[in-house]
Amino acid sequence: MLVLLAYGIGSEARRAVNPADKVLPAPAQIVETAQRLITQPDKRSGDILFWTDTAASLERLGYGVAIAAGIALVFGLVIGILPIARTMLSPFVNVLSMIPPLAILPILFIMLGLGEVSKVALIAIGITPFLIRDLAQRVAELPPEQIVKAQTLGATSLAIGLRVALPQALPRLLGSLRLSLGPAWLFLIAAEAVAADAGLGYRIFLVRRYLAMDVILTYVIWITLLAFLLDLALRLVSRFAFPWAEEGL
Amino acid sequence: MSFVEVERISQSYGGRPILDRVSTSAEEGEFVSIVGASGCGKSTFLRLLLAQELPTRGRISIAGAPPAREPGPDRGVVFQRYSVFPHMSVRQNLVAASALGANFWGGLFGAKCKAAQKVADDALDRIGLAHVAHAYPSALSGGMQQRLAIAQALMARPKILLLDEPFGALDPGTRITMHAFLMELRAETGMTVFMVTHDLAEGFKLGDRVLVFDKPRWDPADPNAVGATITYDFDARDGGIPFQRLQETTHVPIEL
Known part of the structure; x- marks a missing residue:
């Protein structure tokens, strides 16, 4: 509330000096712009750009995060359970996670083209190492008593992985996914800013040229809302699917 | 040959001996309590029985099987937590x-x-x-x-049941109920049990035998020089007092 109030005052002050000021548009103007963006189709394509942007971005984000989660689950479990895999793969993953993902964005664009694949790849590459390390850590922290108990019940390593470690790794995976959604959005918007023809990040960087602060602010608020909703959804899924993991992740 | 056969096992971590030439055996259906001070290797002994660790020397064989290399379904285990x-x-x-x-x-x-x-x-x-x-x-x-x-x-359906301070984290009342529960189960199944406990009374109450782990010698210059072994092996039937059952017929009617 205070932030909104401060914005209102700042905006008022600037427009008192220059009524055509574009840097801090009036809240009323933002609402008006938002309404126009959400409801009115683009003159040329006939689509409502706001929604096509949202769909394009969410699709990239979804693929990227899903791929990252899948890879992380497999490698996290293997590294966490098998000591051989730990000694072989763990240093590799650690080094991999040191590479700044944005620095290899040009490589991705060169290798994978400017299409969807490179953007999805950037998101996946950006958050996978973190997810792997977090999951491996969690799996390695399982009490050895549980593993021994499973062994005395006759379980093979695969059975321990599937029936003991995997179910206990899943809520942690959701938890770390929630944490890595922030970086995922960052990579998405960065990739879209560089090369795209649709997407929330693309639109923001496009209208920046016209100093269209009202559009940018609408998009920023929308992205924040989307991120919040995704986080909430993951939290609800976690609570519904894993009621036994009582500690709040 | 006994059901559980422990032959001169020694275990050391990084050159520091924990257990030194421990030999014992147990018959099928026996309940063996294991007591001893902290750090005298009784939990190590249980881990060796469990085959969670392999002894540096010696061998453990259960029901005539060759020594196990890792925990398997012939051993059941309950930890404190x-x-x-x-x-x-x-x-x-x-x-x-x-x-x-x-x-x-x-x-x-x-x-x-x-x-x-x-x-x-x-x-x-x-x-x-x-x-x-x-x-x-x-x-x-x-x-x-x-x-x-x-x-x-x-x-x-394990051949032996290993309990590592199973009731250590329970309050005294619950512990007594658990004793009754365990004795009942044992009467039913005739299971061979090894139980590590800190509670002497518990060890004597539940066990047929009580093994005491301690260091046989104490070197003041180097306390870690000698590993622990079994120093006492009590018969704990009849509340820990052997031979209290009448050994001969006295021809006098007695009330038991």
């Missing part, structure tokens, strides 16, 4: 006891799953946890969790 799977409900924990070892991916389907559930439900009735069958272990009291852990360990 973390002995049940937190992500499974009470019933699922018992079903998993049958399912985990059934095949290489550890799951059961169809008729076999039904059968395992039936066995699990029977066990739940017997251990008095049927009313919490669908609760998760975190919602159970410590005593209930340990009861579940013991039942789960017994589901796999």
Whole structure:
């Protein structure tokens, strides 16, 4: 509330000096712009750009995060359970996670083209190492008593992985996914800013040229809302699917 | 040859001897309590029995089988904590006891799953946890969790049951109920049990024998030079007083 109030005052002050000021548009103007963006189709394509942007971005984000989660689950479990895999793969993953993902964005664009694949790849590459390390850590922290108990019940390593470690790794995976959604959005918007023809990040960087602060602010608020909703959804899924993991992740 | 045969096992970590030439044996159906001061190797001894670790020297053989290289279904175990799977409900924990070892991916389907559930439900009735069958272990009291852990360990029909301070984290009242529960189960199954405990009274109350682990010699210059071994092997039947049963007929009617 205070932030909104401060914005209102700042905006008022600037427009008192220059009524055509574009840097801090009036809240009323933002609402008006938002309404126009959400409801009115683009003159040329006939689509409502706001929604096509949202769909394009969410699709990239979804693929990227899903791929990252899948890879992380497999490698996290293997590294966490098998000591051989730990000694072989763990240093590799650690080094991999040191590479700044944005620095290899040009490589991705060169290798994978400017299409969807490179953007999805950037998101996946950006958050996978973190997810792997977090999951491996969690799996390695399982009490050895549980593993021994499973062994005395006759379980093979695969059975321990599937029936003991995997179910206990899943809520942690959701938890770390929630944490890595922030970086995922960052990579998405960065990739879209560089090369795209649709997407929330693309639109923001496009209208920046016209100093269209009202559009940018609408998009920023929308992205924040989307991120919040995704986080909430993951939290609800976690609570519904894993009621036994009582500690709040 | 005895059911459990321990032959001159020694264990050392990084050159520091923990156990030194421990030899003992136990008959089938015997309840052996293991007591001793902290750090005298009684938990190490249990881990060796469990085959969670391999001894530096010596061998342990159970029911004539060659020494195991890792924990298997012929040994059942209950630890002080973390002995049940937190992500499974009470019933699922018992079903998993049958399912985990059934095949290489550890799951059961169809008729076999039904059968395992039936066995699990029977066990739940017997251990008095049927009313919490669908609760998760975190919602159970410590005593209930340990009861579940013991039942789960017994589901796999192990040859020996190993208990590592199973009642150490329980309050005294619950502990006494658990003693009764354990004795009942034992009378039913005739299981060979090894139990590590800190509580001497508990060891003598439950055990047929009480093994005491201690260092036979104490080197003041280097306290870590000598490993521990079994220093006493008490007969703990009849409340720890041997020969209190009448050994000869006195022809006098006595009331027992």
